[in-house]
Amino acid sequence: MKIAIRRKAKPRAGIEDEYRTSLREYVAGGGEPALGRAYELGRRALTEQKSLVEMASLHHQAVLSLVCGTESEKRREKLLRSSGEFFAECLSPYEMAHRGFQDAVKALRQLNETLEEEIKRIAYAVHDEAGQLLVAVHLALAEVTPELPEPQQVQVARIKELLNQVEKHLRRYSHELRPTILDDLGWIPAIRFLAEGISKRAALPIHIDASVSERLPGAIETTLYRIVQEALTNAVKHAKAGNVWIRAWRENLLLCCSIRDDGGGFDSCQAQARAGRKGLGLIAMQERVTSIGGTLRIESRPGQGTELSIRLPLEGDHANSHRTRG
Amino acid sequence: MSVGEIQVAIKSDQDIVSARQKGRLMASEMGFSSGDATLIATAISELARNIVSYAHKGQITLKMVNGTNRQGISVIATDNGPGIPDIRQALRDGFSTSGSLGLGLPGVRRLMDEFEITSQPGRGTTVAVKKWRQ
Numbered sequence: 001m002k003i004a005i006r007r008k009a010k011p012r013a014g015i016e017d018e019y020r021t022s023l024r025e026y027v028a029g030g031g032e033p034a035l036g037r038a039y040e041l042g043r044r045a046l047t048e049q050k051s052l053v054e055m056a057s058l059h060h061q062a063v064l065s066l067v068c069g070t071e072s073e074k075r076r077e078k079l080l081r082s083s084g085e086f087f088a089e090c091l092s093p094y095e096m097a098h099r100g101f102q103d104a105v106k107a108l109r110q111l112n113e114t115l116e117e118e119i120k121r122i123a124y125a126v127h128d129e130a131g132q133l134l135v136a137v138h139l140a141l142a143e144v145t146p147e148l149p150e151p152q153q154v155q156v157a158r159i160k161e162l163l164n165q166v167e168k169h170l171r172r173y174s175h176e177l178r179p180t181i182l183d184d185l186g187w188i189p190a191i192r193f194l195a196e197g198i199s200k201r202a203a204l205p206i207h208i209d210a211s212v213s214e215r216l217p218g219a220i221e222t223t224l225y226r227i228v229q230e231a232l233t234n235a236v237k238h239a240k241a242g243n244v245w246i247r248a249w250r251e252n253l254l255l256c257c258s259i260r261d262d263g264g265g266f267d268s269c270q271a272q273a274r275a276g277r278k279g280l281g282l283i284a285m286q287e288r289v290t291s292i293g294g295t296l297r298i299e300s301r302p303g304q305g306t307e308l309s310i311r312l313p314l315e316g317d318h319a320n321s322h323r324t325r326g
Numbered sequence: 327m328s329v330g331e332i333q334v335a336i337k338s339d340q341d342i343v344s345a346r347q348k349g350r351l352m353a354s355e356m357g358f359s360s361g362d363a364t365l366i367a368t369a370i371s372e373l374a375r376n377i378v379s380y381a382h383k384g385q386i387t388l389k390m391v392n393g394t395n396r397q398g399i400s401v402i403a404t405d406n407g408p409g410i411p412d413i414r415q416a417l418r419d420g421f422s423t424s425g426s427l428g429l430g431l432p433g434v435r436r437l438m439d440e441f442e443i444t445s446q447p448g449r450g451t452t453v454a455v456k457k458w459r460q
Contacts, residue, residue: 031347032343032344032346032347032350033340033343035346035367036339036342036343036346036371039346039367039368039371043429046427046429047427085360088360088361088364089364089367089368092364092365092367092368093368093427093429093433095365095368095437096368096372096427096428096429096433096434096436096437097427097428097429097433098428099428099433099436099437100419100427100428100432100433100436101428103419103436104419
């Protein structure tokens with residue numbers, strides 16, 4: 001996963017020195033107290049956002065400086081073994097964090113699946129159940145209308161017209177929630193349908209330029225549709241955009257899609273920083289794209305609009321389906 | 327106290343080291359890999375750390391346990407501290423600073439195979455965890 005914004009953390013000075021000192025103590029027979037310090041150092045490094053790669057290099061440097069002054073091979077071997085034990089101890093907080101993240105990703109993935117199921121259910125309820133109720137209302141009206149005097153008949157006709165509009169809207173919402181077009185014709189037509197509806201409702205011009213037409217596996221098409229849907233919702237709700245441009249194209253074996261608006265934008269660094277609390281939208285989007293093997297880049301600055309870029313490698317089956325279907 | 331049971335009083339950082347050492351020794355004597363012994367020591371550290379930070383004193387009990395076809399190590403951390411008013415919240419990632427990184431109680435739960443916690447506000451907390459030998 002590629003994120004445009006990188007949080008830079010300033011490590012408290014001295015972690016390298018402390019690591020070297022404690023490692024030296026452990027190698028010299030420092031035992032459990034030194035191992036305890038290794039663990040505390042790892043914990044501190046983690047909270048100071050030192051990366052694993054940085055830790056590996058720090059460890060490597062510390063070991064090098066120890067080994068260089070050691071002549072005896074036996075002693076060197078012992079030294080390397082103890083260094084390994086010390087390093088493992090230092091990494092154990094990272095192991096905890098790693099397991100935590102794995103659990104979180106799993107939970108997010110399950111949440112996405114549940115949401116998709118829920119959306120299907122709601123779309124069905126809106127389309128079929130509410131639709132049937134409307135039919136019943138129409139029938140009931142038809143039954144009473146002939147018995148009514150002329151002026152009321154005109155009123156009833158107006159009510160029928162309103163009901164027709166309600167029905168049209170419900171059908172539209174239901175299709176946008178879970179468009180049958182998505183399954184029947186693919187994600188690009190589904191996005192055109194969605195954009196048309198949002199464009200009308202929000203008086204927001206949405207320009208679509210798509211030079212791809214191949215069908216992709218269902219899960220991928222659903223994900224692409226949801227990302228565009230979320231981006232459009234954001235453009236209307238938060239960004240107060242004047243225009244949105246959606247582009248979809250291929251670069252060799254890469255499928256690219258970008259959604260750009262000229263709205264208010266936001267500080268993407270801040271959004272990432274508070275992502276743990278509020279930015280579930282962004283995280284969920286990232287996770288969804290990651291789950292289909294793609295990357296999502298979000299670029300935004302206050303006053304300069306927002307651009308979301310999805311890049312998805314088309315390999316094996318997807319690429320072949322493109323060739324066979326044109 | 328039965329055979330194979332060790333109690334360590336926890337009041338200070340030195341006691342944490344001592345509990346780690348005894349846990350690691352017991353784990354390696356039982357045939358746990360050194361990697362698993364490290365994870366057990368880490369879990370002990372997190373539990374003992376909680377005792378020192380929140381209850382100031384308590385104890386860690388280490389025990390060998392037998393399952394149907396397997397052997398494991400049990401670590402029980404008890405204290406008579408302030409207790410945890412909302413256990414579910416305490417087990418959620420992101421509840422505390424350390425929790426947001428998956429450390430603390432949520433971290434311990436992920437390192438071990440079994441995890442049980444009981445707590446009464448004003449009376450104290452007991453966390454019992456087990457890890458089975460692979």
